[in-house]
Every structure is written in C-alpha cells, then in structure tokens.
Amino acid sequence: MDFSLGDEEKAIRETARTFIRKEVMPLEQEVLRRERAHEPGLRLDELRELQGKARAFGFWGLATPEAYGGMDLPAVMQSLIWTEIGRSWVPFRFGGEADNILFFANEEQKAEFLLPTIEGERISCFAITEPGAGSDAANIRMTARRDGDDWILDGEKTFITNGNDADFAIVVAVSDSGQDVRNGGSTAFLVDRSMGWRSEFIPTMGEGGPASLVFDSVRVPARNVLGEVGQGFALGMQWIGKGRYIIPSHAVGTAERALRMAIEHANTRETFGRPLSSNQAIQWMIADSETELEAARWLILRAAWTVDQGLDARHASSMSKLYGARMVNDVVDRVLQIHGGMGYTRELPIERWYRQVRLLRIFEGTDEMQRLIISRDLLRGYTEIGGHLA
C-alpha cells in the first residue's frame, strides 16, 4: 500500500501552495481590517484580478472540462488544492468554475449561462432551500405553472449563497404537484434577475452571508428549463453532492494552519514560569487535534479517490463531510482555548475561523443528514463496513 503522492500531484500542489503564499496570504491583514469595519474582505474586482493572476500560473477551472478551457483535474488533485486554499482566511477560490449542473445546459443555454459563468462575467446562485424545506428538500413549495410558452414561478427561497450578487439563479420549483417532487414533480430553471426576482441579504454569524430570493409571478420562458422538465430534484441533489469532499478538504487546510499557530503559541507563551507547551493539558489538545486532522485527511482523500475510480462516492463523501466539518470545529475550538483571551479577540483570525467553520456542519447537508445517509446505506445493506477494503 502506497500513501505517498505522485510527482505530478506534488508539483501541482507546490505551485498552488506558492501562489497562495505569495499572492493571497499577503492580503490577510487587510481582509481582517475590512471585515472589522463591516466591509467585504475581498471585493469582486480584487477576486477577479487574483483569479486572473492564478490563470497565468496555470490554475483555471479545477473541475472544468478541458473542452471549456479548464484543468479537469482528478478529484484527489482538486482536494489537495482546496486544502491549500483553506490555509488562508482570504475568501479566495480559483476561477474558471461553474456549478456542475450547468453542464447539463443545452447549447443555447451554455452560451448564455455556462460560458460567461466560467469566464467570471456572470454570477450564478443555486436555490433549492425554502423557509419550510431545508434538510427535507423534497418539501419545497415554490410553484412553476405553465402558461403558454412560459412558466410562472411563485414562492421564496432562503439561505442562498451568492443570492445577493448573482445575476441569474438556478431554481428548483414544483412543476407538477400531482407527482413526487423527487421523481418527476420538480424542474430546474435558469432565471435571470432581470426577469423579476429580488433578493435580501441575511446577516449570519460568518462573514459574507446568503440571501433570500422572492419570486412573485416571475415569468420564465420554457427555453430556460435546465435539463428535462421533472428532473429538478435529481439535478439539485447532484449540485449538493459535488461539494461533499471539497468542503472538508478546505477545512483540512484551515485546521492545519490553526494548529500550527497553537503549537507556536504554546511554545512561546509562558505561564507559571514555563512554556504553555510543558503542560499535559495543552499537549493533549495538540495531540487530539493532529490525530483528528490526520483521520479527516484520509477519509477525504479516500472519498476523492472513490470519485476518481468512477465508483459511487456518496457514502465515502458523506463520512468525509461529517467528520471533516466536526474536526475543524473541534480543532479551532482547542486552538482558541490554547490562545486564551487573545484567541477571543479580533486581532487574530481564530475567532473568525470559529464563526466561519460552524457553517460547515450545517450547509450542503447537516451533520444529521450525513449520519442519515451513512446509516441508511449500512442498514439496507447497500454498503459494506470497511468500504472497498472490506
């Protein structure tokens, strides 16, 4: 069994690491300063400029097929790069990406929505959650009623990432109330903001924030149906499933950086005439953090590897999301504890991480929903304990 990375993986990761260190990390103090002043940490034009620089470095469209100018990297490689991104609290990501389900668009829609999104000229958001339907996404109530060549959308979506900035939304609505939402009853639509939906920012404990979207008799031409009529829920689940190993990959980078800070602090801070690190209570926090980090790393890489094998990765991805999200919360909590009062101040990024990583246990499937998926697979005998090594 070989746990090492290949030469190409090492080289690509090193290039990503260098880019983050040289171009992204120098912005960190300014990001903290702006956020303390309730301004966006990184403006869109600044993000685009950074993404342009990264493109010159060779990083463009990690997950995007080569036919669309992307790198089409294997999932393991993507995971390793997201870990590099996660080391910095600057809200940066490489450009050249689009929602995975936009690739189901027809040629006309690709020209109008997919290609400009990849190029960063348009901003999308994906909306399935409603005030009455989160974990229970099949309970959505937004209606799509056929009217001649158009559909009329009515209802509200909530907690939509990018909802305030997006100029179009991918919206899942009930298109046939006589059928199961999961199977034939819902449809995904590509809806320009100019068609009449409005958004409202939702303040949250993290930086940035999602939005609620209100659709009040919004008329959408039938040519804006994404995929097939009746396929909306399936597309939605595919959108959500994509991020399940990416989210914890980012968390590994954050946890590593935070743990390094704690180790440095423990070695330099003195209490009772000796370094903090000489206390077993502190040593154990460091040991537990490193052990959980390492466990998360391998769960995530195994999930990504499963994707690369073309196997069904849902079970492995759910385990990596569940464990990775918990891990980063526990590590950041310990890191804050080791820093004492300083950890609680806004001078350091720790309290920011503490607020930000809490989201990871909620969005794209809560901890409880991941447990539901994992246990259901086992209870109905769909997966073996031990996965491919069983």
Ligand SMILES: Cc1cc2nc3c(=O)[nH]c(=O)nc-3n(C[C@H](O)[C@H](O)[C@H](O)COP(=O)(O)OP(=O)(O)OC[C@H]3O[C@@H](n4cnc5c(N)ncnc54)[C@H](O)[C@@H]3O)c2cc1C
């Ligand atoms: C910042 C942010 C960004 C988001 N971005 C998007 C986005 O871009 N697009 C989008 O569509 N949605 C988005 N969401 C919505 C997110 O996916 C939902 O918040 C999430 O799925 C949980 O749904 P809920 O908030 O309605 O909680 P609920 O479903 O009401 O659940 C409340 C609690 O009960 C638990 N629970 C629910 N049912 C069960 C059960 N059967 N057994 C045990 N426990 C249960 C849940 O795990 C949770 O802890 C975002 C949310 C946030 C906070």
